[in-house]
Amino acid sequence: MLKLKNVPDLRKVPTPFWYYDMDLFRRTIDTVAALSQEYGVIVHYSIKANAEPRLVDYIAAAGLGADCVSGNEVLYAMEHGFAPEKIVFAGVGKTDRELSDALRAGIGSFNSESLEELQTLDRLAGEMGLKANVSVRINPDVDAHTHRFITTGLEMDKFGIPKKDMDQVIDLVKSSRNLHFKGLHFHIGSQITDVENVFTNECISANGIVAYFEDHGLRVDNIDLGGGLGVDYYNPDSHAVPEFGLWFQTLTEHLRHRPDQQIHVEPGRALVAQCASLVARVIFVKEGERKSFVILDAGMNDLLRPALYGAYHKIENLTYKSDELRLYDVVGPVCESTDVFAEDRTLPLTRRGDLVALRSGGAYGSVMSSTYNMRAPAYAVFSDEPFPDFK
Numbered sequence: 216m217l218k219l220k221n222v223p224d225l226r227k228v229p230t231p232f233w234y235y236d237m238d239l240f241r242r243t244i245d246t247v248a249a250l251s252q253e254y255g256v257i258v259h260y261s262i263k264a265n266a267e268p269r270l271v272d273y274i275a276a277a278g279l280g281a282d283c284v285s286g287n288e289v290l291y292a293m294e295h296g297f298a299p300e301k302i303v304f305a306g307v308g309k310t311d312r313e314l315s316d317a318l319r320a321g322i323g324s325f326n327s328e329s330l331e332e333l334q335t336l337d338r339l340a341g342e343m344g345l346k347a348n349v350s351v352r353i354n355p356d357v358d359a360h361t362h363r364f365i366t367t368g369l370e371m372d373k374f375g376i377p378k379k380d381m382d383q384v385i386d387l388v389k390s391s392r393n394l395h396f397k398g399l400h401f402h403i404g405s406q407i408t409d410v411e412n413v414f415t416n417e418c419i420s421a422n423g424i425v426a427y428f429e430d431h432g433l434r435v436d437n438i439d440l441g442g443g444l445g446v447d448y449y450n451p452d453s454h455a456v457p458e459f460g461l462w463f464q465t466l467t468e469h470l471r472h473r474p475d476q477q478i479h480v481e482p483g484r485a486l487v488a489q490c491a492s493l494v495a496r497v498i499f500v501k502e503g504e505r506k507s508f509v510i511l512d513a514g515m516n517d518l519l520r521p522a523l524y525g526a527y528h529k530i531e532n533l534t535y536k537s538d539e540l541r542l543y544d545v546v547g548p549v550c551e552s553t554d555v556f557a558e559d560r561t562l563p564l565t566r567r568g569d570l571v572a573l574r575s576g577g578a579y580g581s582v583m584s585s586t587y588n589m590r591a592p593a594y595a596v597f598s599d600e601p602f603p604d605f606k
């Protein structure tokens with residue numbers, strides 16, 4: 216159960232807000248930083264998961280790199296202390312402007328996702344008299360066994376360069392004077408829970424592709440296996456820190472690599488999901504003809520994951536305890552039928568005015584929020600700071 220620290224009278228605080236457990240956050244980052252050293256796996260935080268400045272600053276100071284997917288993320292990462300050479304930049308649709316800005320900044324690697332992108336980067340770098348560090352993102356056609364909407368490594372997906380284009384890529388990179396080939400990149404999907412099997416399959420596929428590039432005369436110094444490590448949305452307290460050790464062990468064991476080759480990863484969710492909860496108030500409990508609706512003052516505009524992916528977030532009542540269990544649909548106030556956090560969820564008896572926490576919202580929560588219906592954004596509260604004063 217979530218315990219709020221430094222929160223004054225719970226009945227009076229404005230809602231909804233994001234509550235950050237900063238002890239857990241720091242413990243998670245310190246753990247991944249230590250394991251990164253132990254296993255020799257270089258970690259880039261995927262900033263898209265949560266760009267809260269306090270989190271990003273701490274992650275940069277812990278020595279991790281950054282994984283970005285837009286020009287603005289690259290600029291933001293640099294403003295928040297990531298050295299350019301520790302930044303990797305993926306994405307299927309980088310504009311000329313985004314490519315030139317990142318080139319000028321001297322980022323560590325463009326993780327390029329199409330032949331056209333490589334040709335454009337080659338031309339821009341030539342015009343600017345610079346050399347672009349590139350890794351080639353190959354679509355390995357490996358199933359991540361996760362939700363279809365967060366699967367990225369199948370032939371049906373828009374991501375990565377199809378294997379059929381590998382020869383053309385190799386020719387282009389070898390003939391270019393403006394591209395500095397760093398290595399290969401893969402990312403097969405997100406919220407991967409079958410860690411050993413899925414990441415072993417990714418490694419097996421990567422082994423073949425790395426060998427193909429090297430056999431064709433390109434030295435692969437960096438092998439970036441992407442992000443994707445899942446978290447336990449059902450048991451956020453007993454599995455608060457994800458299994459980074461198991462992940463790194465699986466990768467280092469199954470990826471064929473020489474001592475001079477560096478393994479990189481790009482976790483987002485695993486670093487930040489468990490450290491934040493969305494705290495909301497029950498506005499009404501409405502007894503419908505077929506369902507009981509718990510109506511919150513947070514909606515899909517605050518936390519989109521349930522509406523978009525049918526994602527599960529644990530819901531806890533922070534202010535009222537009851538032994539009586541009821542079946543509820545927990546919904547938001549937004550004028551959309553998909554504004555549902557949980558359908559047919561068994562919860563203790565819930566009443567108007569109760570405060571509830573939607574757990575594990577630290578990743579892809581606040582960053583995917585909007586002001587739809589002209590709703591005000593949820594504010595942030597940190598466990599190690601006084602509660603914001605609204606007077």
Ligand code: LLP
Nearest residue numbers: 261305402405406442443481482483484579
């Ligand atoms: N690297 C690349 C190239 C990515 O596209 C992503 C995530 C990551 C790394 C980080 O993946 P993670 O470790 O967080 O699984 N909004 C969805 C997740 C979308 C993930 C997009 N790409 C959700 O709420 O589940």
